[in-house]
Amino acid sequence: MSNIFVAAYDGSEASNRAVHFAIERAKITGSSLIVAFVLEWSPYSFLTPEEIAERHVRRKEELQRAEDAIIAPLMEQLREEHANVPVSAMVKFGHPVETLINIITESGATQVFIGRTGHSSVVSRIFGSVTGSLAQVSPVPCTIVP
């Protein structure tokens, strides 16, 4: 049975490096790759009545946008470059680290790859903290790609 790898992707340059690093490893070891994209969402945030009424539509739109603008181009590129590696994508809502771990355990993955920017901009700090937390709590070996 071939191994399954998970690569965290958020559209950033760092996550792009992680995905490419992961697919190289998958190719060498004959594994398959799941690209995981998490839309941050907390079930405990506060919404106005109007936002509640529109939430279902917004959710669909957000999923569609992630699928069309971010995931589809990446998948096309990966399949072109590495035709013989089985790749799939998963788009989920939730807390980034918790959701990644759920994807790892549910898919039975044996390794996870995640990017690191090393910059101190606010965005990379947020992403950096996801990387740090995942490294600490991941149930499988975690490769941090600089």
Add this chain to the structure above:
Amino acid sequence: MSQTFVTRGAMAAGALWLMASAAAAQSLDETINEVFASSTGWFVSFIFSSFPGTNFPWIVGWLVVAASVFTIYFGFIQFRVVKHSIQLVKGDYSDPDDAGEVSHFQALATALSGTVGLGNIAGVAVAVGIGGAGATFWMILAGLLGMASKFTECTLGVKYRNEYPNGTVSGGPMYYLTKGFAERGVPGGKILAILFSIFCILGALGGGNMFQANQAHQQLAGIFGDYPGWITGLIFAAIVFIVIIGGVKSIARVTEKVVPFMGIIYVGAALVIILMNIDQVGSAFGQIFAGAFTDTGIVGGVVGALIQGFRRAAFSNEAGVGSAAIAHSAVRTKEPITEGLVSLLEPFIDTVVICTMTALVIIITQQLIIDPETGLYVLDGAAIATVGGNSGVSLTSAAFASAFSWFPYVLALAVVLFAFSTMISWSYYGLKAWTYLFGEGDKQELTFKLIFCLFVVIGAAASLGPVIDFSDAAIFAMAIVNIIGLYVLMPVVKRELNSYMSRLESGEIRKFK
């Protein structure tokens, strides 16, 4: 672009008005007050008319009987399912694949931010200020019974909501009155739905708007010194305008985040005061029980305490009114009953916990003057005489100030924010009723929203008496229609409940956490 222009125009007009002389301003307040009181008086006296030969308002009886009927019909549901309700709120039964949809917690929090507010601060002070400590007992009882009413209406709200092709939903009493009645073959649903919508619009303009603006003004006037109410009204109207018409969601979002925080500070401060005076808690409950069953000198005696307690509880937690059914109906759930189970926590948090805290603080800090010789309350007109002659929010404020001198400032901020978030919630309820009557569409929506902003100004300018009477009357009028619907449709809820409970027991409905 045009919206910014309109907003600026409104603000400029407001600034011009501000320059008007103070004397002219005061008389403007008086004119608004007079016109308002005379044009709504008949409606108020109809709603609050008593059973022939008694001084017991029939509407209070209507609410109590309904809440008791639902409590018995559903086998004391509010005491049986609390554990499961909390599990639902925690998300134990939520499918992770549905993440990103509105959670039970969010629906509850939003509905709560619409109900927790002035009713808990000002309303309780009014109840205790007129009905004495005993009103608290009836208020708690009303809160506990109200849980069953809320359960019934919110389940129906989800079950009979309308889903539009674009994925948005509209729900609430107007939808279950029409669809539910038709399904059961009972005539008159459409008429009741129209009546409900009319009352809901009045309720949104009254309790959901004018009462809020009015009490917010009182608080601000207490801090900045007395100034004409319409000034507060214009400022509030401008902010509400920006949010509901200008679509500036960020303001609403900030409020939604600050409101729970203020709620925690409020309950925390109340708890500290109660703990500081822990030796008096026993005697406070003694007063509450004594006042509930014996004459303490208030107008109307025991019945007076009961009326005040029930009236303010209903105004605070809105159980049986139908507003919560609108708020909860948008939740994505496969089982309508789960939303009902979650919503029954609302009257508990709102009335049994928060309202009781307010009442205890007022009683413990001895704001109500008791004649030491007779042990009866000293009266000041129809209300009980208070230290410093306070009533409404200022009574609560004085009670907290006797422990923390700085608290009135926090309370003022809390009142203004609570008032604002309640207004935003009710503008939505009113809007849903309005579009039910006049059809969905941008023009219809804009008309209602403009009317809503206008009433903010009227509410801030009018005096408390006529405003609170009209607000109560409008909200109770909603309950008249809604409760008829609940009686007709309660077998539907029972069927849903039985089916859900048996599947829960058999393990067909499974826990995800």
